[in-house]
Amino acid sequence: MMTVRQSGMALLMLAVAMTASWPCGAAEIQPQAEGICTILLTGEIEAGDLEKLKPALQSGRGTTRINLCLDSPGGSYGEALKIIEYLLSSGGTVRTIIDAGAECFSACALVFMAGGVDTGARPDRKLHVNGVLGFHAPFIRAAQGAATPELIGLGHRAGLRAIRRLLDLNASRTAWSSNLQGKSFLPDDLVAAFLLKRPDEFLLVDTVGRAGSWQIDLFGYRKLKTVSPKQLDKVCSNDMEWAIGNGGENDLPSKPLKLNNGKARYVIPGFGDEGAWECVVDIYQSPSKGLFLSLVFASTPLDDGGDEETADERPDENHLKEVVDSLDDPLAVPGVPLWYAFDGDTPIKKLTSN
Amino acid sequence: MAWHARLPALLALAIQFFTTSSIGAAEVELVDRPYCNIRLDGPIEPGDVRKIESAVDQSLSENLPARTNDRINGSTSICLNSQGGNFDEAVRIIDYFGSSVVGTTIDAGDSCTAVCAFVFMAGRYMFYHGITHPIRRLHVAGTLSFHPPVGNAHTAGTDLESAYTESVRKMAALLRHASQAEFFGRRSVLPRTLLLDVLGLEAGAFLDVETVGQAGEWDIAIIGFREPATITQAMLRRACSNKAMWNNQIPPETEAAGNPDTEAPVEFSNGRHRARLEKLGAAQNVSCVVDAFYASDSRYYVDASINLPGEKPYEFDPGCLEEQVRDNGGEQTRVGLSPGDPIWHVFEPTQKLADLVP
Known part of the structure; x- marks a missing residue:
């Protein structure tokens, strides 16, 4: 929770609330020798936790990717913002993870969203389908006092400043067109939604659609072994819907596609305004790593087939295989995740693998 | 703005804070003005959105006024003159403008401050x-002046916690609109930098939109200004650097590298002039092709194409701007929807709007 403990003097209380907090069982930060986590942060986030986290993160800088696992009920809003600022300055090298059975609420959820955010790249934050991620608005706890106009005005301004600090951090990492480019660590529509959640309630990322819309990658789900045109259409539709809110669906067969030497390319027309784009999906079945997909939306070729630009928009058909074969990170997802093949309203718990 | 001119707005804020009752809601009426066919005058209070809905319905059913360009592509437009008022009613009006496509204007001599300024930003028209x-x-x-959403005794609760929660709730309402990016993302009801600047204001402070640079950055159309009597090379360069800044967030170059910054008028051939400018932007890696056209209505029009590094260079057909002017010039320019880029893009970002009054 983002709480500030009670004090006798409400005015002083409020002034302290936005600048610091008192430690009360601060988070534990432990390097992990095994499993997917490089570092595990557990417990309530309190003032000073960034200084504890820094050495652990810096000791892992030799590796290409630090996996910061989170299991925390939340804590200090101010300290969370400090941690976020530090993560955002790391050039996207710190991936955040909520593993199976872990919970990440409130201030922890904000820290989670700062994972792997780099300009121009997809954020790298992984939620296990058996993990829990919940957001709510920052709040204060203050002693009851006389309701003078000055105090109420102070409370108002403190709330506005708290949100401004969050937006300011977000703006430093975002282009103007944040919703389209996905370069902000917190999508504005997510912020607008969780600011309405009171201290005793949460906005849970509990469906495929919420995860997709807010660029949170899922893991630990049952993987597809085959894929049909109908499923590929859903992948394309979801990808477009979650990026620019303009998805659409076609009536395609549900029989699995046959692959040739483990590969196939499937093109689905009719996406975008006036159906101007087609979805070009590459499929690759790695013998050891499983099924992978990648997609691009390309301009629909003209009837005479003479548009050179549309050919430029399509990747080489071997591209996906080359990327997958060179992968040594089991959590990395080149292209588009397989869970994009599910309906947006599917509860993520239903995707649990055996 | 002088301090005394602030008095009505400050009084309105004080009244919002200390009272729960309405002090007289806005008057909403049908008008026949150059920029609007509905006018809202006075403090925004609960119930005003119903008056606006009724006026919009009436204006559409009576097909007023006859000038179609005032009702841009079927949209209604409302002139605002208000010192602010009830935040929640303002949000309801913003919601209504979003669903019903209503354009907004602050006309000469009018003022729109506090929550009225957020309503103003929700104006839109049907593009395509x-x-x-x-x-x-x-x-x-006119005067456009922002102020952070303040509380009032009715909604802010009776203690610090509820006042804090109330301001967070208001931010959620504003962010819900800020997150509704328009076509291709850049055009937002509430641009992020504007929201941050407003939230950063000290108690009692206002943010006035008073320069060309502010209007350009926040996608506010300027109207009623003194149009340029000539077009110079320096003006065309500014049309490019302004567009690169406002559309692509590319800071301007510190010096006119490779672009002679001459104030001499450019020459037109059959009303057309095209300039190619290189080494624009702080990194001097942006190029621009800008067309100027002198039309039969004795107006200048400009259209700049920004070419970013690494992208395939693009330029319009040289006759494109002239064609657009012929089809859509004149009246649409007057109501703030110029073919190409608005001609005020040729002004310095620091240019004061008040100094552009004819």
Whole structure:
């Protein structure tokens, strides 16, 4: 929770609330020798936790990717913002993870969203389908006092400043067109939604659609072994819907596609305004790593087939295989995740693998 | 703005804070003005959105006024003159403008401050096939002034915690609109930098939109300004650097590298002039092709194409701007929807709007 403990003097209380907090069982930060986590942060986030986290993160800088696992009920809003600022300055090298059975609420959820955010790249934050991620608005706890106009005005301004600090951090990492480019660590529509959640309630990322819309990658789900045109259409539709809110669906067969030497390319027309784009999906079945997909939306070729630009928009058909074969990170997802093949309203718990 | 001119706005804020009752809601009426066919005058209070809905319905059913360009592509436009008022009612009006596509204007001599300024930013018109674009027009002799959403005794609760929660709730309402990016993302009801600047204001402070640079950055159309009597090379360079800054967030170059910054008028051939400018932007890696056209209505028009590094260079057909002017010039320019780029893009970002009054 983002709480500030009670004090006798409400005015002083409020002034302290936005600048610091008192430690009360601060988070534990432990390097992990095994499993997917490089570092595990557990417990309530309190003032000073960034200084504890820094050495652990810096000791892992030799590796290409630090996996910061989170299991925390939340804590200090101010300290969370400090941690976020530090993560955002790391050039996207710190991936955040909520593993199976872990919970990440409130201030922890904000820290989670700062994972792997780099300009121009997809954020790298992984939620296990058996993990829990919940957001709510920052709040204060203050002693009851006389309701003078000055105090109420102070409370108002403190709330506005708290949100401004969050937006300011977000703006430093975002282009103007944040919703389209996905370069902000917190999508504005997510912020607008969780600011309405009171201290005793949460906005849970509990469906495929919420995860997709807010660029949170899922893991630990049952993987597809085959894929049909109908499923590929859903992948394309979801990808477009979650990026620019303009998805659409076609009536395609549900029989699995046959692959040739483990590969196939499937093109689905009719996406975008006036159906101007087609979805070009590459499929690759790695013998050891499983099924992978990648997609691009390309301009629909003209009837005479003479548009050179549309050919430029399509990747080489071997591209996906080359990327997958060179992968040594089991959590990395080149292209588009397989869970994009599910309906947006599917509860993520239903995707649990055996 | 002088301090005494602030008195009505400050009084309105004080009244919002200390009272729960309405002090007289806004008057909403049908008008026949150059920029609008509905006018809202006075403090925004609960119930005003119903008056606006009724006026919009009436204006559409009576097909008023006859000038179609005032009702840009079927959209209604409302002139705002208000010192602010009830935040929640303002949000309801913003919601209504979003669903019904209503453009907004602050006309000469009018003022729109506090929550009225947020309502102003929600103005939009139907651009194409259900896609809307912002259209919020500020007359250079009008006043647009932002203030953070303050509380009132009715909604802010009786203690610090509820006051804090109330301000967070208001931010959620504003962010819900800020997150509704328009076509291709850049055009937002509430641009992020504007929201941050407003939230950063000290208690009692206002943010006035008073320069060309502010209007350009926040996608506010300027109207009623003194149009340029000539077009110079320096003006065309500014049209490019302004567009690169406002559309692509590319800071301007510190010096006119490779671009002679001459104030001599450019020459037109059959009303057309095309300039190619290189080494624009702080990194001097942006190029621009800008067309100027001198039309039969004795107006200048400009259209700049920004070419970013690494992208395939693009330029319009040389006759494109002239064709657009012929089809859509004149009246649309007057109401703030110029073919090409608005001609005020040729002004310095620091240019004061008040100094552009004819």
